[in-house]
Amino acid sequence: MLYINGQWRDSSSGETFDVINPATGEVVGRVAKGTKADTEAAIDSAHAAFAGWAKKTAKERYAYLKKTADILRSRADELAALVTREMGKPVAESKGELGLAVDYLDWYAEEGKRVYGDTIPASAEDKRILVLRQPVGVVAAITPWNFPLAMITRKLAPALAAGCTVILKAAEATPLSAIEIFKAFHEAGIPAGVVNLVSGVPAEVAGVLMSSPKVRKMTFTGSTQVGKQLVRQSADTMKKVSMELGGHAPFIVFEDADLGEAAKGAIASKFRNAGQTCVCTNRIYVQKSVVKPFTEILARHMQALVVGNGLDEGVTIGPLINDRAVAKSADHIADAVSKGAAVVCGGAELTGGAYGNGYFFEPTVLVNVTSDMKIAREETFGPVAPVFEFETEEEVIRYANDTEYGLAAYIFSRDLSRVFRVAEALEYGIVGINDPLPTVAQAPFGGVKESGIGREGGKYGIEDYLEYKFLSIKLD
Ligand code: NAD
Numbered sequence: 001m002l003y004i005n006g007q008w009r010d011s012s013s014g015e016t017f018d019v020i021n022p023a024t025g026e027v028v029g030r031v032a033k034g035t036k037a038d039t040e041a042a043i044d045s046a047h048a049a050f051a052g053w054a055k056k057t058a059k060e061r062y063a064y065l066k067k068t069a070d071i072l073r074s075r076a077d078e079l080a081a082l083v084t085r086e087m088g089k090p091v092a093e094s095k096g097e098l099g100l101a102v103d104y105l106d107w108y109a110e111e112g113k114r115v116y117g118d119t120i121p122a123s124a125e126d127k128r129i130l131v132l133r134q135p136v137g138v139v140a141a142i143t144p145w146n147f148p149l150a151m152i153t154r155k156l157a158p159a160l161a162a163g164c165t166v167i168l169k170a171a172e173a174t175p176l177s178a179i180e181i182f183k184a185f186h187e188a189g190i191p192a193g194v195v196n197l198v199s200g201v202p203a204e205v206a207g208v209l210m211s212s213p214k215v216r217k218m219t220f221t222g223s224t225q226v227g228k229q230l231v232r233q234s235a236d237t238m239k240k241v242s243m244e245l246g247g248h249a250p251f252i253v254f255e256d257a258d259l260g261e262a263a264k265g266a267i268a269s270k271f272r273n274a275g276q277t278c279v280c281t282n283r284i285y286v287q288k289s290v291v292k293p294f295t296e297i298l299a300r301h302m303q304a305l306v307v308g309n310g311l312d313e314g315v316t317i318g319p320l321i322n323d324r325a326v327a328k329s330a331d332h333i334a335d336a337v338s339k340g341a342a343v344v345c346g347g348a349e350l351t352g353g354a355y356g357n358g359y360f361f362e363p364t365v366l367v368n369v370t371s372d373m374k375i376a377r378e379e380t381f382g383p384v385a386p387v388f389e390f391e392t393e394e395e396v397i398r399y400a401n402d403t404e405y406g407l408a409a410y411i412f413s414r415d416l417s418r419v420f421r422v423a424e425a426l427e428y429g430i431v432g433i434n435d436p437l438p439t440v441a442q443a444p445f446g447g448v449k450e451s452g453i454g455r456e457g458g459k460y461g462i463e464d465y466l467e468y469k470f471l472s473i474k475l476d
Contacts, residue, residue, distance in 0.1 A: 039204075137215075144222045154456045256413055269410060274383050283399075304316070349362075410436060
């Protein structure tokens, strides 16, 4: 269903599309395929609601966000199961994601109260200078399927707290989770038009959003390829843009690291969400003297991973999102092996029996990986861990930075001086130091280079939804 101007509606064309469980191939829901006219209606509704919402006090907006968070929290079990049915991750991970999604609502409910302006010393005795912070206006948000709850609240919470109204186009693979968030907004009594939800053909919906002068900002999370296209489209109406795009995270293990912790960290970072996270490890660089013991510990920990339907007890890795994701992992492995890499464990799609019509892939470790292989250059977005060797600090910094991406990087070392030297030299927006899972609501999440523009989370994340207005006042 579409949610426009406070009402649930079908598509104006009456058309729908199916939502598929990637663990079983079953249809788990049917959703309205919105049209250009529906998207225009959503823009008009957000535009009409803007003045009223922007005028509300931060405390009033706080109450709506808090209530939405409480409603979502009260449905944690039901929502976690829905996320798992819709996109596959194990239920425990879905619950973790819900926790993060709600954290963004809680955090920005409060942060909206701290949107401060400035007074600036004037250049004349009879003048005063004030700087106001005001919401940018109508915001369009486009989100991916890999975190179908948290990617939405990470955008909508700061936008709403700042006083913006919103149109969301969620990923076509995971529209049901988005609908649940909007049900919570509706139940919390958020005024009509403040939040709007559309689904449909992505390029078509986005085309309407991008060409409308009423939409003042586009915030996008997804692939670098689509992000670049949206930035180009934003030029005609000079929209503000925030882009959270692809990653290609290096995970660097120095010989002085606690190898057990590093191996556990590599598993957590690489295989969470079956390797389908933008900050997940894509390249493991291990100092030559410890490659053998590290790889042995890693392979041992790998045996504890259980692939299956995320709804089943004990499963730690769910399916990939679709057949294209399976094909990409298989292609990266085949390319690496053809150029000299060796498979330590895993390496193939899992089919038949319990895997039925799902998109399952074995968690895989590759060794003898070199920089000429595809896996060294492209985001795999699957459960494949390639291990590269390096000798010196300078060398690994060069390898780590040799990519157009710059989202997250990880260092495992117990040498504090080295940690600072390397962390400062890495061209990344996020560096996890002996920490494979750094994302929290209060910290700035985002990348440099082709991984994006802007930051989400913390006091930084609300900035993108605010404008400055400079008042110059001449006194009598
Ligand atoms: P995607 O770019 O294919 O899709 C993301 C969103 O864009 C979806 O809502 C999709 O419907 C929409 N979309 C697709 N084609 C479009 C078009 N032509 N015009 C406008 N919108 C369009 O990415 P995905 O496969 O859903 O997600 C995986 C990618 O997202 C990976 O590259 C991953 O690294 C990235 N990601 C980044 C972050 C981050 O915070 N940096 C977080 C999660 C995922």
